[in-house]
Amino acid sequence: MSDSDKKEGSLGLMKKTLVILLISCMLIAIFAAVAWGALTAEEIIRRRDDNEYYDSAKVEAEMIIINRNRRIVKTMTSYGQGDNGLVVFTNPRDRGTKFLKRGDDLWMFFPDAEDLVKISGHMLNQGIMGSDFSYQDLMEADKLIDLYKFELLGEEEFNGRPCYVLEGTAAPGKEVSYYQRKSWIDKERFVGLREELYARSGRLLKVMTVTKVAEVEGRWFPLESVMEDKLRKDTRTEFVVKEIEFNPEIPEGTFTLENLR
Amino acid sequence: MGFLTKLAFKNLFRHKLRTLVSIIAIAFTVMIVVFARGYILGAIDSTYANQIYYNSGHIKIVDQEYWEQERIMPLIYPVDGFPGGDLEEMVASLQETDEIEMVIPRLKFGAMVSTEEDLVAMSGWGVDPEQEIIFTNIEDYLVEGRMVEPGKLEVVMGTALLEKLDRRVGETVTILMNTAFSSLRGVTFKIVGRLETGLKVLNEHLFYLPLDQAQRILEMEGQVTEVLLVTSKRNLVKKVLPKVKELIAERGADGRYLALSFKEASDIMAFLEMANIIYNEVYVFLVLLGCIVMIMTMIMIVKERTKEIGTMMALGLESKNILQLFLIEGAIMGSIGSFLGALSGLLFTGYLAKHGIDFGEAVGAFDAAHLINPIIYPVSSPGNAIFAFVLGSIIVTIACLIPARRAARLEPTEAMREE
Numbered sequence: 001m002s003d004s005d006k007k008e009g010s011l012g013l014m015k016k017t018l019v020i021l022l023i024s025c026m027l028i029a030i031f032a033a034v035a036w037g038a039l040t041a042e043e044i045i046r047r048r049d050d051n052e053y054y055d056s057a058k059v060e061a062e063m064i065i066i067n068r069n070r071r072i073v074k075t076m077t078s079y080g081q082g083d084n085g086l087v088v089f090t091n092p093r094d095r096g097t098k099f100l101k102r103g104d105d106l107w108m109f110f111p112d113a114e115d116l117v118k119i120s121g122h123m124l125n126q127g128i129m130g131s132d133f134s135y136q137d138l139m140e141a142d143k144l145i146d147l148y149k150f151e152l153l154g155e156e157e158f159n160g161r162p163c164y165v166l167e168g169t170a171a172p173g174k175e176v177s178y179y180q181r182k183s184w185i186d187k188e189r190f191v192g193l194r195e196e197l198y199a200r201s202g203r204l205l206k207v208m209t210v211t212k213v214a215e216v217e218g219r220w221f222p223l224e225s226v227m228e229d230k231l232r233k234d235t236r237t238e239f240v241v242k243e244i245e246f247n248p249e250i251p252e253g254t255f256t257l258e259n260l261r
Numbered sequence: 262m263g264f265l266t267k268l269a270f271k272n273l274f275r276h277k278l279r280t281l282v283s284i285i286a287i288a289f290t291v292m293i294v295v296f297a298r299g300y301i302l303g304a305i306d307s308t309y310a311n312q313i314y315y316n317s318g319h320i321k322i323v324d325q326e327y328w329e330q331e332r333i334m335p336l337i338y339p340v341d342g343f344p345g346g347d348l349e350e351m352v353a354s355l356q357e358t359d360e361i362e363m364v365i366p367r368l369k370f371g372a373m374v375s376t377e378e379d380l381v382a383m384s385g386w387g388v389d390p391e392q393e394i395i396f397t398n399i400e401d402y403l404v405e406g407r408m409v410e411p412g413k414l415e416v417v418m419g420t421a422l423l424e425k426l427d428r429r430v431g432e433t434v435t436i437l438m439n440t441a442f443s444s445l446r447g448v449t450f451k452i453v454g455r456l457e458t459g460l461k462v463l464n465e466h467l468f469y470l471p472l473d474q475a476q477r478i479l480e481m482e483g484q485v486t487e488v489l490l491v492t493s494k495r496n497l498v499k500k501v502l503p504k505v506k507e508l509i510a511e512r513g514a515d516g517r518y519l520a521l522s523f524k525e526a527s528d529i530m531a532f533l534e535m536a537n538i539i540y541n542e543v544y545v546f547l548v549l550l551g552c553i554v555m556i557m558t559m560i561m562i563v564k565e566r567t568k569e570i571g572t573m574m575a576l577g578l579e580s581k582n583i584l585q586l587f588l589i590e591g592a593i594m595g596s597i598g599s600f601l602g603a604l605s606g607l608l609f610t611g612y613l614a615k616h617g618i619d620f621g622e623a624v625g626a627f628d629a630a631h632l633i634n635p636i637i638y639p640v641s642s643p644g645n646a647i648f649a650f651v652l653g654s655i656i657v658t659i660a661c662l663i664p665a666r667r668a669a670r671l672e673p674t675e676a677m678r679e680e
Contacts, residue, residue: 065443070337072443093444093480110447112478113435117447123380130443 041152042145044164047190048183049143051219056081056250060243065131067235074129079248084255087138099135100260106135109260116260125177132206132229132237136177147174148181158184158193178205189213189220204230211238217246265582269589276562280594283555287598288605290551291653294544295606295646299614299639301540305533307637309495309523311460314397317526318365318489319498320505322355325519327486334371334384336441339484343512348483355490358508360501363491365392368475370486372438372468374426381425384467385416385438387475387485396491399456399469406430406454411471417454419464430455436468440480448478459636498522548653552660555594559587559664570668571676584669591661592654599653603646614641 039047057080065072074094078087085101096111106124108117124135144150148168156165163184170176178197185192195208212224221244228236253259273280313319323331327338342351348366355364368387373380390408394400400408409415416434418426428434435449450470456463476482492501505520524530563570570583578586617636 067337067443074444093440093442097445108437108445108447110435110445112449113447114433114449115435117375117435117437119375119380123375126380129445130439 286554288602291602292606574673587665595657
């Protein structure tokens with residue numbers, strides 16, 4: 001090979017290497033950008049918690065218990081603040097009944113009872129008043145991210161909305177009613193649209209479906225949902241939020257036992 | 262025959278010890294049969310009684326849907342009268358039916374009490390106190406206080422339940438219950454009486470309250486979960502049940518209400534009936550067992566007396582006489598043994614009939630829903646003893662056939678040559 005040929009050859013090689021290097025850098029940059037943009041399971045749940053979790057709120061709600069062909073409607077006003085919650089029933093048959101949550105205890109007041117009734121621990125897993133919601137279901141106010149470890153399973157469409165599908169397993173040391181849950185979370189709005197709740201044995205215990213979502217005070221919130229207890233036949237309970245106010249003025253002493261009586 | 266009988270007696274006396282052993286074996290077996298029968302009858306009787314008093318009366322009327330879900334005690338399928346009428350009217354019509362002595366409405370429901378550590382689940386029975394007292398003699402089991410009174414927020418509980426709740430007669434207790442419209446109600450009652458019946462269900466799981474209060478609290482005015490019918494004797498049920506069903510059909514309620522006899526109203530009844538039949542066969546088997554001793558003894562005797570039998574035959578005794586001879590010997594032992602056994606069995610069972618056998622611990626393992634009395638009072642009846650006596654005698658005699666035929670078949674010449 002002549003000298004000039006050699007020079008030509010090595011230059012060509014350098015050019016090729018440069019081009020390959022440049023393309024690789026570009027590809028890496030693109031992938032990096034995409035990767036940074038994709039959300040992890042943790043982030044998805046955080047954004048959902050941002051929407052659905054509240055530190056304090058006042059809610060006017062309706063609980064509709066459907067058992068075979070019987071339909072029973074209960075209305076209530078509830079106040080929640082951190083670990084405390086107060087539910088006051090307002091429909092005629094239940095008027096006067098109040099529930100007070102303080103930490104892990106539930107206190108109940110009934111007009112015909114001389115003393116307050118306290119229930120705690122595993123008793124809270126029983127269904128309230130024959131509904132598909134347990135006391136614990138209604139009382140659980142902790143952020144999901146604090147209770148479960150989540151894994152992103154993929155994406156699916158639910159009721160016409162594109163969703164992330166996540167699986168959560170109880171974080172070690174955390175007391176939860178449902179050992180595992182599979183959640184469908186709206187990709188745009190970061191609201192849970194469907195929830196399958198499982199026991200440690202893998203048995204499906206409950207299914208919750210959100211049927212109406214709205215933007216309230218700058219966040220997306222599930223307004224109407226349906227809970228089905230899979231261990232019972234032919235029943236479901238609908239929960240409808242009529243009004244919700246975040247961070248309202250809550251009078252002092254709302255969450256005291258004296259206030260219950 | 263008379264000669265053979267005398268001979269038989271003589272022979273028996275010759276081997277006093279052996280005869281005695283055989284008689285004792287038979288007596289023992291027969292005694293066991295008398296006791297076993299008395300015991301089973303006692304157990305069945307007491308279970309019947311409990312089923313009738315606390316579960317179904319003689320005839321139980323419930324809504325069909327309720328019956329299918331009885332375990333969870335739903336309140337949405339009540340008995341509240343025939344079409345076009347109310348509960349009171351239905352009760353009156355049933356009362357008019359032939360042979361029905363009492364019509365007893367009951368409202369059974371689930372309830373709970375929260376103690377410091379636990380949510381104690383229990384059943385409440387809304388009853389008409391007067392009728393309950395007449396029907397079940399519940400006052401006999403009230404060891405403290407009194408029965409509830411209509412119109413008052415009072416309850417009566419079993420000793421074990423009160424212990425679980427850490428309460429005493431005279432104190433109050435707040436009971437949580439779900440109404441027929443799924444409202445949770447907490448009501449404070451006064452505990453006015455304490456029960457001790459030995460029945461796990463009554464002792465540990467239920468409380469009585471006045472029917473009118475139960476109906477009011479549970480939002481079930483004019484409704485109950487079941488209506489029990491009581492006749493004067495439980496064997497009248499066969500006659501009365503069709504009449505009740507007719508009445509229900511006449512009033513157009515046969516698509517809704519079921520009328521069940523006390524036997525149909527509980528699975529344990531069918532089981533006991535079948536067990537009874539099986540037991541009868543067991544008795545026969547037991548007696549046969551006892552006979553084994555005797556058969557062995559007799560075979561031994563036949564062997565020993567072979568020479569003697571041969572001699573007798575040579576002297577003119579026919580083989581059928583030999584057969585008869587041994588049969589008579591067996592019959593004598595059988596009758597004496599059975600008689601002694603029946604007598605001692607009667608005495609033994611009689612003693613237990615008064616004091617009862619306490620199965621306390623064992624019954625504890627049973628599901629509380631089964632009204633099984635832990636104390637069984639065997640039935641002690643002469644009829645029972647006579648049955649055992651006859652059974653024993655007959656079976657023993659038949660069992661003797663084996664050795665007797667052996668004896669009868671002996672060839673005289675060969676027999677005489679035996680040593």
